Amino acid sequence: MELTDRKKKVLRAVVESYIATAEPVGSKALMETAGLNVSSATIRNELADLTEEGYLEQPHTSAGRIPTPKGYRLYVNELMEEQRLSLEETRQINEALHLKMQELDKVINEAGRMVSALTNYPAFALAGNARRVTIRRFDLILVDSSSFIAVVMTDSNVVKNKLFRLPAELSEPQLQLLTTLLNTAFVGKTLDQLTPELMRVAEHAAGSSYGLISLVVSFAMEVLDGLEHSSVYTSGTSHILDHPEYQDLDKAQKLMTYLSEEKALTESLALPALNDDGAKILIGPENVAEELKDTSVVLASYDIGDGMKGVIGVVGPTRMDYAKVAAKLSYVADGLAKLFGQTELPPAKPDKEE
Amino acid sequence: MELTDRKKKVLRAVVESYIATAEPVGSKALMETAGLNVSSATIRNELADLTEEGYLEQPHTSAGRIPTPKGYRLYVNELMEEQRLSLEETRQINEALHLKMQELDKVINEAGRMVSALTNYPAFALAGNARRVTIRRFDLILVDSSSFIAVVMTDSNVVKNKLFRLPAELSEPQLQLLTTLLNTAFVGKTLDQLTPELMRVAEHAAGSSYGLISLVVSFAMEVLDGLEHSSVYTSGTSHILDHPEYQDLDKAQKLMTYLSEEKALTESLALPALNDDGAKILIGPENVAEELKDTSVVLASYDIGDGMKGVIGVVGPTRMDYAKVAAKLSYVADGLAKLFGQTELPPAKPDKEE
DNA sequence: TTTAGCACTCGACCTGCCTGAGTGCTAACC
DNA sequence: GGTTAGCACTCAGGCAGGTCGAGTGCTAAA
Secondary structure, three states, rough: OOOOHHHHHHHHHHHHHHHHHHOOEEEEHHHOOOOOOOOOOHHHHHHHHHHHHEEEEEOOOOEEEEEOOHHHHHHHHHHHOOOOOOHHHHHHHHHOOOOOOOOOOHHHHHHHHHHHHOOOEEEEEEEEEEOOOOOEEEEEEEOOOEEEEEEEOOOOOOOOEEEEEEOOOOHHHHHHHHHHHHHHHHHHHOHHHHHHHHHHHHHHHHHHHHHHHHHHHHHHHHHHHHHOOOOOOOOOOOHHOOHHHHHHHHHHHHHHHHHHOHHHHHHHHHHHHOOOEEEEEEHHHHHHOOHHHHHEEEEEEEEEEEEEEEEEEEEEEEOOOHHHHHHHHHHHHHHHHHHOOOOOOOOOOOOOOO | OOOOOOHHHHHHHHHHHHHHHHOOOOHHHHHHHHHHOOHHHHHHHHHHHHHOOOOOOOOOOOOOEOOOOOHHHHHHHHOOOOOOHHHHHHHHHHHHHHOOOOHHHHHHHHHHHHHHHOOOOOOOEEEEEOOOOOEEEEEEEEEEEEEEEEEEEOOOOOOEEEEEEOOOOOOOOHHHHHHHHHHHHHHHOOOOHHHHHHHHHHHOOOHHHHHHHHHHHHHHHHHHHHHHHHEEEEEEEEHHHOHHHHHOOOHHHHHHHHHHHHHHHHHHHHHHHOOOEEEEEEEEOOOHHHHOOEEEEEEEEEEEEEEEEEEEEEEEEOOOHHHHHHHHHHHHHHHHHHOOOOOOOOOOOOOOOO
């Protein structure tokens, strides 16, 4: 059943006032803020109806109303006005985004920090692969006669390396043989395709340096594994304490602990978002995780390219400023998508030349 | 002036009881716990003396005594008994330490987490170089005609890589020329020795692919910079709320914020510790950082090898269980030192062979 | 349908009171 | 002299009761 226009206006005013103050909202206060030229008694009637229908609730008899999750949901779906970011804010974001392009991990982490600073809520960020990752190539670099660097590149264009120091001697030709072997046997394979049998075959072909095969391959496995179970970065957890709903230390601590548990966070929040595009708002009980049942989450995902996707999100009380947060989050996500979309290389002409 | 034996016993009992309960300790309670066969009145006299001399204080007239920083200091220096870890604890630590050897960053971070879990205090961990780092070698790997991987190795045996995608074509010989150029011009240089002039000379020699020199070198500079300003990992900040002294949300939040500010943390806490070896306890006002004036810090540093050192530390209320924390921290630090001390490679014979 | 008015509810806050833990001091004791 | 028992004193914390005021629902009139 559709709500009347006036009811919607009242609901909206309640939500916005409660978002701003965290205090139950009374009929008198609404008379002024809702912009309807009716008396407080009329508003009381409307409030009673809205309460009846489950959009609002009363913490106790003689208190004002606060929105229920259902109320927030309606607000988010229909009533919320798209927030425009101020010039200053966009400037800030752009500046931060165009910092030097470091390792992916660091950019992700930095994005989380930025979002947290921008919204004053704790934030998290992660990147992951929507698909299985395979190995694209191996390179082995001889450093000296007893150590070498293994470089592994995946088909998602991630490159990782590791330095190996050996108790035994090693020669350039040996290493080249190894490289060829690795590249013929293991390229194009996903993590679970790297079976022990495959290893054994390759080791056999490797002759005297057979032991190295398993070393390098298990490194490659670590790399693939790391890419598929990418880690989450959390930032700004101290912002939890900003909000009166977390005066209750116990509540605050539970949320903090939850946020610091990578696994829980990844599984219940971030991964589901990887496959859904765009922004998403989860209000209170809409969250799967028990710990978040009275907490809201705003998420945005973006494309990194090479089959990878990123997610940034913000966690806060259900009384969250959804409009502002969603706007900021989307803007940052868009910025990141653009950042990753462009070639990593700035036009190759150096601008200083005498 | 030396304290009498009995005074020391009383002080010790006060500190330990206060550490355990966070409640001011009265003369009656001490009668039982201090293990002296004297009446509460006698103890009261001793308490009065200790208070006079600045080792204890009273939150208010009719309350028991709590230790002052000076009291804690004496306790730590003379009275504290070296704690032995339980078998279960050492087993736990060893197990965690012998996980697969991943990237240095991750090991460091993991160590911090472990310490935090072990002590129930927030912990931080970082690694840094005691000396200037230089470049040891460059390698460039051609991936396809428009992209290559740059691998940079430093004299601290850290290897980093980056994938470059070019708008232009690139050939193997070109890349080899570049590699030689880079290796002759920039090897052995520290960050500040990588001057623009040096770059210009090298670019000149590079002919048509001169633009790539600056790309690779600036990547190398990032690597050196990153190694010298290594980042701190904080974990377990939610443990702050475990302790009654941080019921005051404001206080808790200030500490949390401080802990999440990498820069402050590195400069005021971690870096100073890098140069001092072994364990260190800083009590309340002994800390330089204003934010830590009523907080204690226990630090341990260890050798990573190749001129690198690591620091792990724990932050908590002055009423911290110094003995336990110090024991655990040292054990972990020792473990890490050993872990890094051993060759990264396990004896190269695979134990399964048919 | 809206409004004014009124009785009612209930949390927040203040107040004063009481209790008990803990003190310092004094005088007696060994 | 150090040690102890006893006693008066202090003060935070908890509890009970009272007041205040914001906000309600309901009713009756406009």
